Amino acid sequence: MNSEDLIYTLALQHIPNLGDTTAKKLIRKLGSAENIFKEKKINLLKIDGIGQIRIKELHDTKHLKAAENELKFIEKNSIQTFYFQDEDYPEKLKHCLDGPILLFSRGNIELHKRRIISIVGTRQITPHGVSFCEKLIEDLAILNPVIISGFAYGVDITAQKAAVKNGLQTIGCLAHGLNQIYPKSHKKYMSEIEDNGGFFTDFWSTDTFDRNNFLKRNRIIAGLSEATIVIESAEKGGALVTADIANSYDREVFAVPGRPSDKFSLGCNNLIKAQQAHVLTSVADLAYILNWKVAEEIKPVQKQLFIELEEDEQRLYEFLKLQGKTELDMVALNCNFPTFKTASLLLNMELKGAIRPLPGKLFEVI
Template sequence: MSNPSENLKYELALSLVPKIGPAVFRSILAHAGSAKGFLDITKGKASKISRISSSIIEIRKQFEDNLPKADQIISQCIKKDIGIISFSSDDYPLRLKNIDDFPLIMFKKGKCDLNPTRSVGIVGTRTCTEYGKSVTRKIIEDLAPYKPTIISGLAYGIDIEAHRAALQLDLPTIAFMGSSVDKIYPSAHASIAKEMCHSGGLASEYLPGSTMHPSNFPQRNRLIAGLSDAIVVVEAAIKGGALITAEIAYGYNKEVFAVPGNLQSPHSEGCNKLISKMKASIYTGVSDIEEALSWSKEDPQTSKFTKEKAWSQLPKEDQLILNILKEKGELDIDQLSLQTELNISELASKLLSLEFEGLIRAKPGKRYGLG
């Protein structure tokens, strides 16, 4: 495989091609071996990549034309102390790798470990009540012994209250931005964002310096949902970002909780609706999260979110490959074909995909072992 810095440049350039979405991006890596390899493979092989067969020449040209821009973005990020995470890098968030709409490239400020041991997303309305603020602080205070990373969106209301409470309790907290990480929005939260970077930080899929659009905010909510082991909605109106996040998390099969509220309060309509439609469990206390996620107050490092824990999100045939390698140790491709009953062509494609995700390693002689 290519070296990490080369992967970063080429994956960044590929991500800038307008027609390249998550499914096509993953398919290109699987067929070509790497983003760089996409420029080298034959047109015949490239034509087998789903959804781009009629646009191969155009896409390759755009990709190659984007390489100087990728260099400029990398240089700009170095100057601004912004980290770039490519899909094939070791620090790409495992929790996001297998969602259909994963971000192709991510940017971060601060420590910002996007593979935290435990994580809880706290979301709610921007126009929260004092009760909502108090409940948010209580939830995070009760969560503190479990040492999770607190995930939210840096917005007014419940979001910023969650970040503040996490900082006060020395818990790492990460904000997924609807803006680029070098443009703090809202600007009133710049000092808190700076403080967050000491143990957590900011993350975004938007290029540094890019224009902020209103559609960015509902789009980023899928990342809050995806990176969180559980989502807690504290207060939410009948429509809004918090409900979008909860709906997405429900679709991702995450644990979703909602704090029930006064039937006459517009700030609780969203939470009560989630509960009534059985898209969220009633949050009554931290024991609800502890039971749902099988957490204990022991050192969470003993239950680290590992690559093996990500296996359960993979297709069954991919899980079969990993389990065979775990049981048998290193095997060559012919042995794996016999064990899995997959033909060589199909197996090779799956092995490449698993290698890009860091779950297996290719060895000399077409042998494979766990990563």
């Protein structure tokens, strides 16, 4: 996108109460943001959802002036822009009606043909939540997903620090422009995040910091990913909003269950109870629901002569050795284990080189 096209698109984004859904509708109807600003009033009135007030705003030169100033900031700070009709715009976000017409980024982000998951939760993460989050991401490393979060206190920063530690790309979605950082105490993590991913936002450098920005930001967290994971959440909270948005996008949602008496398990338990989220107890649950093939991520190796299996793993191994190719659900039924536990055991056995997955959620002994 050249500078002139970007100025008009920025100006369109700057118009209050227009919204990304209506902006996209106008662009698709008239071909470009520039054409919208230059279209005759009589023709604009024929488009549903525009109205006199929005048309008046389109003819106010202050939006173009603001766009010119924002472009100077973008160019001066080497900010990368993603236009919703461009090839490099995040693929999964393209399918969200209210995805931003322009997305701004900084860092080294690479999303092409990547597995992408979002991890969200309370800002008041418990020691158990920290432990679970760190172990989950450590176990995820073999699958090499991109970890999306909001760079906030609690679950967000725990997930992003763990991603960096395990060599995974991670992206922080911000509720403000790229000229500031919140919380300020997380400034010390910025360089390592940018080296291992970066930051996304659809807010300008001139946008006033506002609590409502977080709710708007959450649609990007949910929209970028094929699945959203809620680690811990109270009965109400921003993580539940993100989960709700992810469900509205027809994406998978996972929640970590907890004791009914634990304040920061209530939100997760309620999601599961309302069938708005899958139970997540390990990476195996994620891999099973998303149909991720672990074997594809591991270089072929010769079968070890002696593989050490735990007692429950050995039970599954003997069953598969006797029965041959078998579906996960049938393995669980015949070995008298819950499906989620069976999936976890099979994943561990797969990593040990004892079994391999086949199309149709089948497994067999190597």
